[in-house]
Amino acid sequence: MDDWVLVVIGIAFLVGIYLIISYFFYRKVFLNFRHNTIQLFNPEDDLNIETYNWYKEIPKDDIYIKSYDNLKLHATYIPSHDKKSEKLAIVLHGYKSSSYDLITVCKMYSDLGFKILLIDHRGHGKSEGKFTSMGHFEKYDLKKWFHYSTRNFGQNIKILLHGVSMGAATSVLATKFKESKNVSLLVLESGFTNFKASLKLSTRNKLLLIFLWGISFYTLIFHKFLLSEINPLKALEKSCIPTLIIHSKNDRVISEAMSKKLFEAVNTDLKDFLIIEDAKHALAFATNKTKYKQKVLEMTERVFDLKKSDIKKCK
Numbered sequence: 001m002d003d004w005v006l007v008v009i010g011i012a013f014l015v016g017i018y019l020i021i022s023y024f025f026y027r028k029v030f031l032n033f034r035h036n037t038i039q040l041f042n043p044e045d046d047l048n049i050e051t052y053n054w055y056k057e058i059p060k061d062d063i064y065i066k067s068y069d070n071l072k073l074h075a076t077y078i079p080s081h082d083k084k085s086e087k088l089a090i091v092l093h094g095y096k097s098s099s100y101d102l103i104t105v106c107k108m109y110s111d112l113g114f115k116i117l118l119i120d121h122r123g124h125g126k127s128e129g130k131f132t133s134m135g136h137f138e139k140y141d142l143k144k145w146f147h148y149s150t151r152n153f154g155q156n157i158k159i160l161l162h163g164v165s166m167g168a169a170t171s172v173l174a175t176k177f178k179e180s181k182n183v184s185l186l187v188l189e190s191g192f193t194n195f196k197a198s199l200k201l202s203t204r205n206k207l208l209l210i211f212l213w214g215i216s217f218y219t220l221i222f223h224k225f226l227l228s229e230i231n232p233l234k235a236l237e238k239s240c241i242p243t244l245i246i247h248s249k250n251d252r253v254i255s256e257a258m259s260k261k262l263f264e265a266v267n268t269d270l271k272d273f274l275i276i277e278d279a280k281h282a283l284a285f286a287t288n289k290t291k292y293k294q295k296v297l298e299m300t301e302r303v304f305d306l307k308k309s310d311i312k313k314c315k
Contacts, residue, residue, distance in 0.1 A: 022214020029199075030131050030219065033096050034123060040101040040282060047286075048104065055103045058110070065148055067122065067129075067141050074126035075099070075145065078106060078116040087304055088149055089114040089160045092142070092167030094190070094282050095132065098125035104285055105162060108293055111314040112300060113307060114160065115153065117145060121166065134195045135169035135232070136225045139177075142170055146179040155182075158304060162187040164282050165253070169195070172232040175239050185303045186239075187296060189246040190282045193258045195230035202253040233265055242270035244299045246292070248279035272299055 043052040063075045076099060080087070089109035091102050099118040106116050121138050122129030132138075149157055159182045163171035168191030174180055192198035200209055216227040236243075243266045247259035256275070263273045274295045279287035297314055300306060 018211070018214055019217075022211045023218055025208070025211050026215045026218040029215065030133070030223075033132055036096060037098070038096045038101075040097060040286070041103060051104045051107050054107050054110075062126070063117070063148070065144055067144060069137075071122055071128040071141075073122065073128070073141055073144070074120045076116075076118040078110060078118065080113055080115045081110070082113045082307075082310075085113050085115060086154065086156055086158055087112075087114045087160070088117065088153055088157050089162055090117045090119060090142075090145060090149070092119050092161070092163040092170055093121065093124070094165030094167050095134065096124075097164075097282070100125065102162075102164065104289070108296065108314060109160070109162070111310060112297070112304075113310040117149065119145060121170070131223065132166075133219075133223060133225065134166055134230050135173050136230050137223070138166070138170040139173035142174040143177045143179050146174070146177070146182070150179075150182060157182055158184045160185045160187065160300070160304070163189070163191065165190045165192075168192075169230065169232045172235045172239070173230075175241060176235055180241075183241055185299060186241050186243040187246070187299070188243065188262065189284055190248055190251055190254050191232060191245070191259070191262055192254055193231075193233040193261050194228070196227050197258065198253055199227075201255055201258075233261060236262055236265040237267065239266060240268045241266075242268060242299065242303050244272050244274065244295065246274045246276065246284050246295070248281055248284045248287070249275055249277045250279060251281045253281045270302065 042048060058078060061077045063077045065073050067073050091105055093099055093102050099120045106118055109116055120127040122141055123132045149159060161171040161183055168188040171186055171188060196212060203209060220226050245259055245263045247256055276284040276288050276291060285292045293314060
């Protein structure tokens with residue numbers, strides 16, 4: 001057998017092994033995430049008992065809409081204590097999590113007089129879906145929730161988007177749509193600049209990073225997008241929406257440099273940056289509620305018409 005034939009066979013073998021391993025990682029990140037879900041909110045924790053009781057007792061409804069690809073998407077709607085309120089907080093959780101994990105955040109916005117849509121991303125919680133896309137397709141789902149909001153709460157509704165991790169990325173990516181014109185404030189916790197950078201930071205064995213190209217190959221083949229397209233930083237550079245960036249100091253998925261890049265990219269002077277010491281990824285609120293709530297309150301006071309009684313209640 002000629003040497004060149006052996007070389008071709010060798011290259012084909014290596015490429016095959018590479019694609020097999022890449023496929024394994026693709027499935028682990030984008031398809032098999034539901035086998036290893038994360039619960040961030042523990043109702044039995046003494047610090048959460050008040051919030052848990054509030055959530056059980058407050059009036060709320062399960063809302064379902066259809067995604068562009070015919071998935072049944074779920075959100076929990078919590079009405080405002082002020083029936084005339086034109087403020088809506090849309091709250092978006094992170095990867096492997098669910099809307100339930102952010103009920104502590106919802107109580108904060110409820111105290112401030114907001115209506116609330118607590119959303120389950122596709123493939124998470126009570127929403128249908130067999131894959132996640134780390135914000136790429138989720139931004140189209142959020143676009144549908146924008147439609148729902150203006151249709152049910154009026155064209156004058158002022159929206160606050162509160163996103164954590166993947167929810168933060170989704171929030172930013174959705175600002176490209178004209179339907180986001182009602183968004184008045186972005187609160188972004190543990191948000192990544194782009195998904196590839198976050199994956200590089202969170203992967204302990206750096207040798208695995210050579211498979212990023214292969215993973216992107218499979219997302220293109222099966223879902224029609226590349227990993228490089230999940231780029232909130234690029235989207236934020238075009239945004240003039242007031243923004244609060246929140247970073248957890250002990251975050252191993254999102255670096256402080258990433259968070260600062262997001263902050264610097266915001267194209268408005270009405271922005272702020274908060275670091276929560278000792279907090280891990282997506283756990284800034286649980287780590288220091290007082291500091292977190294104070295900074296959110298400062299931003300919402302600057303953007304929304306808040307009642308003094310609501311401000312006092314939130315404090």
